[in-house]
Amino acid sequence: xxxxxxxxxxxxxxxxxxxxxxxxxxxxxxxxxxxxxxxxxxxxxxxxxxxxxxxxxxxxxxxxxxxxxxxxxxxxxxxxxxxxxxxxxxxxxxxxxxxxxxxxxxxxxxxxxxxxxxxxxxxxxxxxxxxxxxxxxxxxxxxxxxxxxxxxxxxxxxxxxxxxxxxxxxxxxxxxxxxxxxxxxxxxxxxxxxxxxxxxxxxxxxxxxxxxxxxxxxxxxxxxxxxxxxxxxxxxxxxxxxxxxxxxxxxxxxxxxxxxxxxxxxxxxxxxxxxxxxxxxxxxxxxxxxxxxxxxxxxxxxxxxxxxxxxxxx
Numbered sequence: 027x028x029x030x031x032x033x034x035x036x037x038x039x040x041x042x043x044x045x046x047x048x049x050x051x052x053x054x055x056x057x058x059x060x061x062x063x064x065x066x067x068x069x070x071x072x073x074x075x076x077x078x079x080x081x082x083x084x085x086x087x088x089x090x091x092x093x094x095x096x097x098x099x100x101x102x103x104x105x106x107x108x109x110x111x112x113x114x115x116x117x118x119x120x121x122x123x124x125x126x127x128x129x130x131x132x133x134x135x136x137x138x139x140x141x142x143x144x145x146x147x148x149x150x151x152x153x154x155x156x157x158x159x160x161x162x163x164x165x166x167x168x169x170x171x172x173x174x175x176x177x178x179x180x181x182x183x184x185x186x187x188x189x190x191x192x193x194x195x196x197x198x199x200x201x202x203x204x205x206x207x208x209x210x211x212x213x214x215x216x217x218x219x220x221x222x223x224x225x226x227x228x229x230x231x232x233x234x235x236x237x238x239x240x241x242x243x244x245x246x247x248x249x250x251x252x253x254x255x256x257x258x259x260x261x262x263x264x265x266x267x268x269x270x271x272x273x274x275x276x277x278x279x280x281x282x283x284x285x286x287x288x289x290x291x292x293x294x295x296x297x298x299x300x301x302x303x304x305x306x307x308x309x310x311x312x313x314x315x316x317x318x319x320x321x322x323x324x325x326x327x328x329x330x331x332x333x334x335x336x337x338x339x340x
Contacts, residue, residue, distance in 0.1 A: 055174075056102035058113045058120075059086055060300040061154045062133055064310040065164045066106055069185045070171055073178045077102075080113075082299050082308065083268055091116050099123060104174045106167060109135040110142075110151035112298075131170045133163040143222045152297070155224035157197040157314060161190055196311055199334035200318045204228045206327035214321060215256065215264040217275050220297035224317075235274045249274065253281035256289055263292030263324040268299055292324030306337040 055076045057063040063078035070076060079095045080086045086108075091099075099105055099119055107113055107120055109132030123130045134153045140162065144150035154160045168186035172179035205228075212230050214221055219234030233252060256264070256278070266275050275291070282289040295317050301307025307316050315333040322329050332338050 053103045054098075054101070055104045055106065055171075056098050057105075058107040058116060059298070060308070061160075061310050061313075062106050062108060062163075062167070064300065064308075065133075065160075065167055065189075066171070068189045069164065069168050069182050071181070071185055073175065073181060074171070079116075080299070082302050084299055086113050086298050089113070089115060091119065103129065104170070105130040106170070107132055108151055108153075109133065110149045110153075112151035129174060131167070133167055137162050137166070143226070150219070150222050152220045153223055154310065154314075155221055156227040157193055157200060158227065159223060160310070161193045161197075164189060164193065192311060196314055196334065200228050200314070203318050203322045203327060203329045203334070204230065206329065207322060207325045208327075210259070211262060211325045213259060213261050214325070215252065215261060215278075216295060216297065217265070217267045217272075218297070220267070221295075230321075235278065249277055249281065253278055253285065256282050257285045257287040260287065261289065262326065263290050265292045265295045265321070265324070267295050267297040268301070290324070293320040295320060306335075306339065311335075312337065 053075070055066060055070070055074050057066055057076060057078045059080050060078055060082065063076055066074075066076050077098060079091070079098065080089050095116075096119055099116070100123070105120065105123060105128075107116070107130070111117060112134075113120065120130060120132075134151055137153075137159070140153070140159055142149040153163065165186060168182050171182045175182075207230075213233065214225060214230045215233045215235075217235055219232070221230075221232045221234070224230070225232035233255070235249065235252060255261075264275055264278055266272050279289050279291065296307065296313040300309065300313045301316065306312035315335060316338055319329055319331065319333045319338060323331065330336070
């Protein structure tokens with residue numbers, strides 16, 4: 027159901043500085059990343075049109091918004107984004123929308139009883155890697171949809187209840203599958219530090235070649251230190267990411283080989299973007315199923331390559 031929200035009047039201060047922008051908004055819901063979009067679509071169903079901006083294979087940390095994307099953010103009835111600086115180059119526009127009191131919501135911010143990882147000024151934004159935390163984000167989105175569209179509030183609540191059951195099953199699968207990895211192989215090494223919540227939730231030590239943002243490249247010392255660690259611990263695999271260049275991972279693999287230790291490419295993981303649109307891996311549950319299954323098998327655990335729903339395409 028689409029709605030036409032009233033025009034926001036342009037209010038001017040005595041100094042003639044604009045306090046609010048006069049922008050015509052429509053009933054469209056705009057999301058910044060695929061994980062937020064998928065949750066929103068699962069809960070909203072056919073009641074709302076959801077347009078997502080940052081798609082498959084695109085790194086939101088460094089994505090430069092197009093004018094068309096900026097226009098969509100300005101004119102949307104509601105904007106849902108992750109927050110914690112994930113959408114770095116969109117941040118100013120999102121904050122401007124918030125300052126102008128246009129409906130906007132950061133799903134990863136303001137959660138209760140969630141211990142954030144990272145610096146207090148730059149928390150780790152990758153909360154979707156812990157399914158239990160992401161369930162709270164889904165609930166918050168459900169509530170925000172109900173506020174945006176009160177006529178369908180009960181439908182959104184019902185859809186969330188059904189979706190929460192699926193997320194609970196996924197969380198259980200993650201704990202069971204990853205629990206089969208041998209104790210001395212429970213180290214997850216990826217292109218950048220996007221899996222800290224994943225590691226904390228499911229009992230893996232996590233190392234990233236880059237930090238929580240991909241704005242800057244890893245230094246030579248960082249790479250050499252990681253190579254020494256992999257050789258010392260005899261870690262069997264390192265993982266690439268769909269939205270991060272492969273070259274730093276290849277440098278680690280080659281460096282370990284020079285020291286006589288074979289580190290294999292354990293497979294491609296979905297970190298800051300989901301899989302292709304229209305595929306199982308292009309959903310939040312599908313991307314997490316893929317990650318869990320791929321990591322488990324590459325590090326010496328044992329689960330079916332088809333994943334917990336039997337839908338993975340290997």
